[in-house]
Amino acid sequence: MIEIRGLTKRYGDRTAVDDLTVTIRSGRVTGFLGPNGAGKSTTMRVVVGLDRPTAGTVLVDGRRYADLPAPLRAVGALLEARSAHPGRTARDHLRLLAATAGLPRSRVDAVLDLAGLTAVADRRVGVFSLGMGQRLGVATALLGDPATVVLDEPVNGLDPDGVLWIRTLTRRLAAEGRTVLVSSHLMSEMAVTADHLVVLGRGRLVADAPTDDVLRQAGGSSVRVRSPRAVELVDLLAGEGVVLDSPERGLVEVRGLPAAEIGDRAARAGIALHELTPVSASLEEAFMDLTRDEREYRTDAPQEVLA
Numbered sequence: 001m002i003e004i005r006g007l008t009k010r011y012g013d014r015t016a017v018d019d020l021t022v023t024i025r026s027g028r029v030t031g032f033l034g035p036n037g038a039g040k041s042t043t044m045r046v047v048v049g050l051d052r053p054t055a056g057t058v059l060v061d062g063r064r065y066a067d068l069p070a071p072l073r074a075v076g077a078l079l080e081a082r083s084a085h086p087g088r089t090a091r092d093h094l095r096l097l098a099a100t101a102g103l104p105r106s107r108v109d110a111v112l113d114l115a116g117l118t119a120v121a122d123r124r125v126g127v128f129s130l131g132m133g134q135r136l137g138v139a140t141a142l143l144g145d146p147a148t149v150v151l152d153e154p155v156n157g158l159d160p161d162g163v164l165w166i167r168t169l170t171r172r173l174a175a176e177g178r179t180v181l182v183s184s185h186l187m188s189e190m191a192v193t194a195d196h197l198v199v200l201g202r203g204r205l206v207a208d209a210p211t212d213d214v215l216r217q218a219g220g221s222s223v224r225v226r227s228p229r230a231v232e233l234v235d236l237l238a239g240e241g242v243v244l245d246s247p248e249r250g251l252v253e254v255r256g257l258p259a260a261e262i263g264d265r266a267a268r269a270g271i272a273l274h275e276l277t278p279v280s281a282s283l284e285e286a287f288m289d290l291t292r293d294e295r296e297y298r299t300d301a302p303q304e305v306l307a
């Protein structure tokens with residue numbers, strides 16, 4: 001379990017993490033989401049003792065990282081900045097780390113195998129592809145057979161096979177009762193991998209809930225309606241709690257009314273419908289909705305509501 005209490009991290013006058021309190025529980029995969037610059041990497045660095053909090057505390061299984069008797073056995077991490085010496089082979093890199101941490105050599109073969117790197121274990125890391133480097137990073141994180149695993153963007157640079165490998169691996173680690181915290185920019189991937197989501201926006205907690213709840217709540221579901229009389233339809237459906245959007249001519253997206261109600265009202269008004277489709281929010285949409293006001297960099301133009 002990772003307990004983050006009132007964590008604030010400032011770099012000069014920039015607040016990367018702002019009074020964050022959240023608990024990452026064991027036995028499930030927690031997806032760590034947030035727009036660029038939200039503070040995910042900073043939080044993860046503090047968890048593994050690479051950065052010191054400006055204020056607040058982070059405990060891993062009840063202890064601060066600095067007080068853990070065998071840190072590599074307690075917490076394994078893949079962080080963006082970590083890299084192996086390019087002139088060393090993957091096996092040598094892992095052996096050196098194992099020796100330094102007092103871990104048995106058998107762990108090296110175990111994690112090479114786990115990461116699918118056995119065949120390339122004696123190649124120099126400098127010639128590794130981005131994906132192989134990521135796999136080596138994950139192997140390194142798991143070297144100490146840690147109870148807590150922190151992976152910052154592990155699918156970055158991985159091909160579909162690698163993405164599936166990370167999904168299966170993180171789910172298995174959680175099923176073994178470990179604490180698994182995984183950050184990603186791929187919302188669709190998190191929707192199928194994570195049981196629980198922690199979402200940050202500008203260093204602050206935006207959501208801490210089961211993935212299913214986040215999907216259900218944020219953005220909610222909408223109904224896609226096509227009609228040759230879309231303009232009249234908008235007038236007909238407008239009202240309190242109803243949000244209408246028309247991304248293209250003849251198409252209306254309706255939030256706040258069920259499909260049956262829309263169909264009934266249209267029928268009563270004699271307006272023909274060519275499509276009436278309930279759409280559940282994707283995690284991508286849920287995420288955009290949650291972090292709409294919290295993004296550091298925005299590229300979205302304001303959407304026009306059909307007049």
Ligand SMILES: Nc1ncnc2c1ncn2[C@@H]1O[C@H](COP(=O)(O)OP(=O)(O)OP(=O)(O)O)[C@@H](O)[C@H]1O
Nearest residue numbers: 011014015016034035036037038039040041042043
């Ligand atoms: N060493 C540092 N010195 C100064 N500012 C930093 C440092 N590390 C992070 N920051 C700033 O802190 C904020 C949070 O950064 P962080 O990398 O934690 O976000 P993130 O959510 O991991 O983003 P991304 O998804 O882009 O990796 C950003 O505004 C970043 O510029």
